[in-house]
Amino acid sequence: MSSDHHHDHGMYDSDPLHHHPPQPDLEDTPLTHHQIMQIAVGELLIEKNIISADALRAQIEFQDSITPSRGAELVARAWSDDGFKGRLIADSKAAGYEIGMDVGPVPILVMENTPTVHNLIVCTLCSCYPRFLLGIPPDWYKSRSYRRRAISEPRKVLSEFGTDLNDSVEIKVHDSTADMRYMVLPMRPAGTDGMSEAELAGLVTRDCMIGVTVPEGSSKA
Amino acid sequence: MTDRRRHHDMGGLEDGPVEIKEHTSEPWEKRVDAIRSLLSDEQRNMLSVDELRRAIEDLGAEAYDRYNYYERWMAAMTNILLEKKILGVDELGRKMAEVEARQGNKPL
Amino acid sequence: MSARYKVGDTVRVRQAFPPGHCRTPYYCRGKSGVVVRCCGEYRNPEYLAYGTYDGPEEPLYRVQFMQTDMWDDYSGAPHDKVEIEIYEHWLFPETS
Numbered sequence: 548m549s550s551d552h553h554h555d556h557g558m559y560d561s562d563p564l565h566h567h568p569p570q571p572d573l574e575d576t577p578l579t580h581h582q583i584m585q586i587a588v589g590e591l592l593i594e595k596n597i598i599s600a601d602a603l604r605a606q607i608e609f610q611d612s613i614t615p616s617r618g619a620e621l622v623a624r625a626w627s628d629d630g631f632k633g634r635l636i637a638d639s640k641a642a643g644y645e646i647g648m649d650v651g652p653v654p655i656l657v658m659e660n661t662p663t664v665h666n667l668i669v670c671t672l673c674s675c676y677p678r679f680l681l682g683i684p685p686d687w688y689k690s691r692s693y694r695r696r697a698i699s700e701p702r703k704v705l706s707e708f709g710t711d712l713n714d715s716v717e718i719k720v721h722d723s724t725a726d727m728r729y730m731v732l733p734m735r736p737a738g739t740d741g742m743s744e745a746e747l748a749g750l751v752t753r754d755c756m757i758g759v760t761v762p763e764g765s766s767k768a
Numbered sequence: 769m770t771d772r773r774r775h776h777d778m779g780g781l782e783d784g785p786v787e788i789k790e791h792t793s794e795p796w797e798k799r800v801d802a803i804r805s806l807l808s809d810e811q812r813n814m815l816s817v818d819e820l821r822r823a824i825e826d827l828g829a830e831a832y833d834r835y836n837y838y839e840r841w842m843a844a845m846t847n848i849l850l851e852k853k854i855l856g857v858d859e860l861g862r863k864m865a866e867v868e869a870r871q872g873n874k875p876l
Numbered sequence: 877m878s879a880r881y882k883v884g885d886t887v888r889v890r891q892a893f894p895p896g897h898c899r900t901p902y903y904c905r906g907k908s909g910v911v912v913r914c915c916g917e918y919r920n921p922e923y924l925a926y927g928t929y930d931g932p933e934e935p936l937y938r939v940q941f942m943q944t945d946m947w948d949d950y951s952g953a954p955h956d957k958v959e960i961e962i963y964e965h966w967l968f969p970e971t972s
Contacts, residue, residue: 578871581839582796584846587863589799591855597814598806606802654915671779671901673821674837683801686791689837692783698903699780699943702952707786714953720943722779724899725936725961726918772893773902780903780947818924822897852927 610683617648618680618730619751621657623744626735632659636732651679658721659732660761665712667705667720667758668729669697675723677730681753688757698722708759730756736764775829797838804845815848823847879935879964885911886970887939889962897925900966904939907946908970913938915961935964 578586592598621639624646625632635642639657643650655677658666670676674689687693697704701718705711712718721729733755739747754760807814823844827835835843849855881887891906899921915936923931943956950956 578868579839581835581842583864583867583871585796585800585803585842586867587860588842588846588849588855589803590867591859591863592803592807597812597854598803602806603799603802606805607798610798610801610805669779671903672777672899673824683791683793686789686837687786689791690786690789691778692786695778695781695783696786698958699947700951701956704786708788716953717955717957718952719956720958722901722958722960724901725915725921725963727915727938727961774895777902779901813929816924816929818897818921819927821921822925825897 613679613682615681615751615753615756616748617650617682618677618753618756619748620646620648620744621680621730622732622751622756623748625657625732626739626747627744632732639730649679653677653679653728654726655680655728655730657730657732658719658758660734660758662734663715664717664719665758665761666729666731667697667701667718668723668731669694669720670723671695671698672722672724675728677728677756680730681756685753705759708754710760731758732756733762734765736762738764774825775832776825794838800838800842800845804841807845807849814854815845815852819848820844879914879917879937881911881914881935881937881964881967881969883911883914887911887937887967888970889939890966890968892966896922898922898966900962901960903946904941904960904962907941909939909941909945909960911937912940912959920963920965936961937964937967938962939967 589598589603593600593603621635621643625635631642631645634645636657636659639650639655658668660666668677669688671694674684674694676684676688678684693704698720701720702712705718723729733751735747736750739750750762750764752760752762755762804817804820806812808816808820820841821844824832824840827840827843831843832840846855846860850857850860886908887910888908889900889904889906893902893905915938917933918936919929919931920934938959939962940957940959942954943950943952943958944954946958
């Protein structure tokens with residue numbers, strides 16, 4: 548750190564060249580009570596050596612690195628390899644390690660969609676979500692309406708997402724109440740024979756791994 | 769809604785259509801998640817996600833409805849840290865006042 | 877602790893409504909379903925939530941319910957289902 552910089556950047560320092568990167572939530576608009584609380588708590592924890600600024604930065608970088616592409620990669624491999632699919636459904640942690648992926652400390656159960664069963668994930672009690680495979684949940688997943696209604700009127704909620712399933716397809720809703728998390732393994736759409744895994748992964752959206760949509764090109768029975 | 773159903777325990781209640789909105793993470797929100805992860809990791813083991821959930825549920829119906837997701841987590845985390853004496857009320861108050869003054873906010 | 881229930885057992889959720897933290901949703905209390913998975917043993921969230929990190933581990937089950945049993949006015953298909961994870965102490969055997 549250069550000698551004419553007397554203040555400690557602490558947790559805000561994200562540039563090794565020591566410039567002040569724009570921090571719109573700090574500098575442009577008045578802070579809310581909870582933002583003030585967050586900054587104060589963070590600074591106190593660092594001052595007390597309970598966490599370090601470096602650890603905080605590293606954790607944020609790690610969080611930022613997790614996107615739904617992780618889940619999509621597992622789905623694409625499962626679509627390409629029936630043996631892998633079976634292993635993924637039986638034990639996602641072990642299957643993840645096969646392709647060098649750590650699915651994280653919380654067990655994630657992969658629920659397979661079939662022509663007769665469509666799976667949907669919700670957490671009615673809070674917003675539990677398979678973060679290690681899908682990243683940060685969208686606002687709608689955490690919304691009151693989704694938490695109230697996905698469990699009791701899933702077909703109406705699916706329609707709001709443009710997904711209309713024939714009554715011959717059973718809908719199974721999973722409420723993530725305890726220690727497991729869930730991810731949907733959608734059905735592979737028709738007309739994708741010969742696609743590479745990377746191309747297949749491109750078809751797998753976050754929303755179809757939650758179960759509110761199906762991949763483009765899928766039949767809806 | 770009966771008293772027996774706790775406010776956060778909302779599965780099956782009626783509501784309007786889902787507002788299909790994405791979430792753009794603000795830096796302060798990422799810091800909330802990061803602090804939570806670090807404090808609950810195996811090394812520090814200072815709080816559990818279960819305690820945080822409980823603290824969110826105990827915020828009361830009005831706060832639960834009025835705060836957004838990250839405000840609830842932050843409020844809950846702070847309450848737990850105070851309860852466990854990891855932070856003190858006075859030092860937190862002084863630090864919050866300092867943060868506010870530093871940012872040029874008008875005092876509340 | 878050995879698991880009391882196995883896959884295929886019919887169980888009913890206790891009709892209790894404590895204040896305080898638990899992870900058994902209101903909507904399933906008193907309802908009857910089938911165990912579809914024995915998830916293993918985990919620490920009881922009702923202890924963890926109040927600062928006891930070293931409490932006993934307890935069997936957790938995935939229980940499947942028919943939506944038509946869960947909701948009086950269910951408007952979906954009759955074979956639709958819901959699956960919830962429930963800790964053993966919330967369940968009792970359903971004798972038909």
